[in-house]
Amino acid sequence: MSRDYVKVRGLSVSYLRAGTLRKDRFQALTKVSFEIEHNECFALVGESGSGKSTVARALLGLTRIDEGTARIGSFTVPGLDARQWREFRREVQVVFQDPYLSLNPRLSVGTLIEEPLIIHGVARAERRERVADVVRRVRLEPELLAGRPAQLSGGQRQRVCIARALVLRPRLLIADEPVSALDLSVQASIIDLLAELKEETGLTLLFISHDLELVQFIADRIGVLYGGRLIEVGSAAEVMEDPLHPYTKSLLAAVPGRLTSAVSQAPSALPPRSAPSNTGCPYGTNCSLTDMKCQYSGPPLVMATPTHRVACYKAQAEKPPTTIAPVEGPLHGG
Amino acid sequence: MVLALLRARNLTVSFGPFKAVDDVSFRIKHGETLCLVGESGSGKSMTARALMGLLPPGAAVGGAVSFEELDLFRNRALYTGHQECGRGMAMIFQEPMAALNPSMTVETLVGEAYRLRTGLSRQAARERICEVLQQTGILSPEDLLRVYPWQLSGGLAQRVMIASNLILKPRLLIADEPTTALDVTTQAQILSILLRLRDQASLALLFITHDLSLASLMGGETMVMKNGIVVESGPTIRVLEEPAHPYTRNLVACTPARARREGRKRLSPEGTS
Numbered sequence: 001m002s003r004d005y006v007k008v009r010g011l012s013v014s015y016l017r018a019g020t021l022r023k024d025r026f027q028a029l030t031k032v033s034f035e036i037e038h039n040e041c042f043a044l045v046g047e048s049g050s051g052k053s054t055v056a057r058a059l060l061g062l063t064r065i066d067e068g069t070a071r072i073g074s075f076t077v078p079g080l081d082a083r084q085w086r087e088f089r090r091e092v093q094v095v096f097q098d099p100y101l102s103l104n105p106r107l108s109v110g111t112l113i114e115e116p117l118i119i120h121g122v123a124r125a126e127r128r129e130r131v132a133d134v135v136r137r138v139r140l141e142p143e144l145l146a147g148r149p150a151q152l153s154g155g156q157r158q159r160v161c162i163a164r165a166l167v168l169r170p171r172l173l174i175a176d177e178p179v180s181a182l183d184l185s186v187q188a189s190i191i192d193l194l195a196e197l198k199e200e201t202g203l204t205l206l207f208i209s210h211d212l213e214l215v216q217f218i219a220d221r222i223g224v225l226y227g228g229r230l231i232e233v234g235s236a237a238e239v240m241e242d243p244l245h246p247y248t249k250s251l252l253a254a255v256p257g258r259l260t261s262a263v264s265q266a267p268s269a270l271p272p273r274s275a276p277s278n279t280g281c282p283y284g285t286n287c288s289l290t291d292m293k294c295q296y297s298g299p300p301l302v303m304a305t306p307t308h309r310v311a312c313y314k315a316q317a318e319k320p321p322t323t324i325a326p327v328e329g330p331l332h333g334g
Numbered sequence: 335m336v337l338a339l340l341r342a343r344n345l346t347v348s349f350g351p352f353k354a355v356d357d358v359s360f361r362i363k364h365g366e367t368l369c370l371v372g373e374s375g376s377g378k379s380m381t382a383r384a385l386m387g388l389l390p391p392g393a394a395v396g397g398a399v400s401f402e403e404l405d406l407f408r409n410r411a412l413y414t415g416h417q418e419c420g421r422g423m424a425m426i427f428q429e430p431m432a433a434l435n436p437s438m439t440v441e442t443l444v445g446e447a448y449r450l451r452t453g454l455s456r457q458a459a460r461e462r463i464c465e466v467l468q469q470t471g472i473l474s475p476e477d478l479l480r481v482y483p484w485q486l487s488g489g490l491a492q493r494v495m496i497a498s499n500l501i502l503k504p505r506l507l508i509a510d511e512p513t514t515a516l517d518v519t520t521q522a523q524i525l526s527i528l529l530r531l532r533d534q535a536s537l538a539l540l541f542i543t544h545d546l547s548l549a550s551l552m553g554g555e556t557m558v559m560k561n562g563i564v565v566e567s568g569p570t571i572r573v574l575e576e577p578a579h580p581y582t583r584n585l586v587a588c589t590p591a592r593a594r595r596e597g598r599k600r601l602s603p604e605g606t607s
Contacts, residue, residue, distance in 0.1 A: 047517035047518070047519065047520075048488070048517055154374070183373040183374055183544065184373065184544060184545070184546070184585060184588050184589065185373065185584060185585060185588045185602075187588070187601070188588040188593075188601035188602040189601075189602050191601050192600045192601050192602045195600070210517065210518070211518075211590070212518075213590040213591060213594070214590050214601075216590070216594070217590060217593065217599075217600070217601050250519060251518060251519060253522075254518040254519040254521065254522040255518055255591075256518075256521070256522075256525075256545065256547035256548050256550075256551055256591070
């Protein structure tokens with residue numbers, strides 16, 4: 001049997017475009033496949049609109065899946081009935097981006113953490129024990145349990161959200177941009193906490209983020225999404241040190257901490273990026289290496305090394321240059 | 335001697351007994367950059383708002399700010415009056431979408447203040463509008479004139495925002511977290527536009543950010559704030575490479591870039607998790 005705990009196959013999701021009477025659908029995900037091993041942290045990275053949150057929503061059953069399946073442990077989404085969903089939610093939990101919006105302000109912190117246990121019918125004595133255990137694990141001061149979320153800082157709130165998710169002892173935690181609303185120093189402590197929890201409790205993590213530089217501190221493997229397609233998957237070291245897809249390269253080149261002296265390396269006067277192509281390579285129109293073949297049919301995700309896959313014809317034929325050439329635009333000195 | 339473009343002395347912003355900005359002094363010279371770095375609640379945005387006269391109701395301001403030798407607080411009426419409004423300094427905000435009126439076209443948004451000032455007709459102002467849009471890296475500004483903000487991507491909206499400020503040729507641009515809501519690749523583009531404007535149009539920048547690695551890109555001087563107080567200031571390279579204050583040291587150590595450079599496995603510096 002394979003060691004994969006999560007196995008996503010050909011996942012496609014589309015949304016009805018807002019405000020249209022036509023049957024006009026926006027393709028949010030196109031045939032996304034990946035797998036996550038037991039106790040592994042898989043990071044999905046992409047810019048806004050790339051579909052990374054849609055993956056999380058689809059896996060959690062919060063959005064309709066058009067095509068494809070996701071097997072998580074013994075469950076296969078879609079196709080669960082109400083009872084199975086209930087069991088599923090014991091095993092799969094989620095932490096959202098904004099801890100200011102995801103906690104009911106009227107409940108005490110202690111109740112918030114205990115709530116999932118009440119819903120799942122855990123006996124009172126065990127509830128108390130489990131809450132105490134999880135509070136210690138996420139390093140919340142026990143005095144805070146009597147207070148309300150409004151009295152907590154952003155970092156403390158996110159710890160409460162994590163505690164709420166972990167109190168059911170799930171096997172998979174989906175974290176959708178869990179630190180992007182937090183200050184830098186708080187971000188560091190939350191990332192370290194998640195990495196620690198993963199080591200101590202054998203948790204499997206799906207970590208969704210826009211920050212490629214950040215995910216290397218928690219991810220074992222990284223998948224890069226662009227225009228609803230997975231364009232590169234590999235071990236964290238491979239994607240960070242030896243990115244193959246031109247988009248991944250430009251993404252890495254734009255990370256502020258990597259450009260130490262000048263922003264000039266990043267294209268500055270490009271026309272607005274056009275919407276991803278539906279037939280060809282999604283990055284085609286924005287890529288400097290694109291040719292007829294790329295426009296005609298989208299490149300499949302193929303193996304570059306046993307652990308590294310990339311969806312780019314150019315990355316297979318020849319290695320593209322490692323830096324993106326600066327694009328000089330017209331700028332009339334004002 | 336080069337006179338400072340903007341000079342703030344003992345600037346204080348208080349809400350009742352609470353001091354959001356506490357005795358802050360700094361100066362910005364022509365065409366130079368001052369980065370204001372701090373975490374949420376450090377008072378960096380309040381400092382900028384005090385300069386622009388955009389403080390929320392209930393805020394009391396103290397100290398003195400002079401811009402081109404004009405005492406702002408004493409001459410507030412003169413400065414923000416119809417004629418002088420927005421001429422010398424301009425400000426761009428974090429959420430370009432929220433800052434642009436959704437019922438106005440790009441042409442109106444960028445040209446409104448300019449036409450009010452010059453009395454030019456729509457036609458006559460169009461050339462200048464296209465010129466500033468081009469300065470922000472928009473290749474075919476004509477196509478954008480009839481577009482509404484909600485049809486723009488975040489990066490384009492921020493460019494329109496910058497253009498609407500540039501059109502009056504300000505000497506100081508205050509950028510309050512201008513790229514926080516944007517993707518990294520878009521962020522890099524916006525930053526390089528700001529840097530080019532600084533170098534080519536000799537625009538002074540007050541760049542406000544929570545991200546130290548952005549400050550290191552912008553260069554110039556950096557001022558680190560915490561709880562309304564300046565804890566450290568100096569040349570950006572010095573502040574980031576050899577931070578003297580323990581708060582700055584911890585902040586620098588928490589950045590993923592620094593952790594990677596030091597080959598650390600964990601993000602938090604030791605002993606502060």
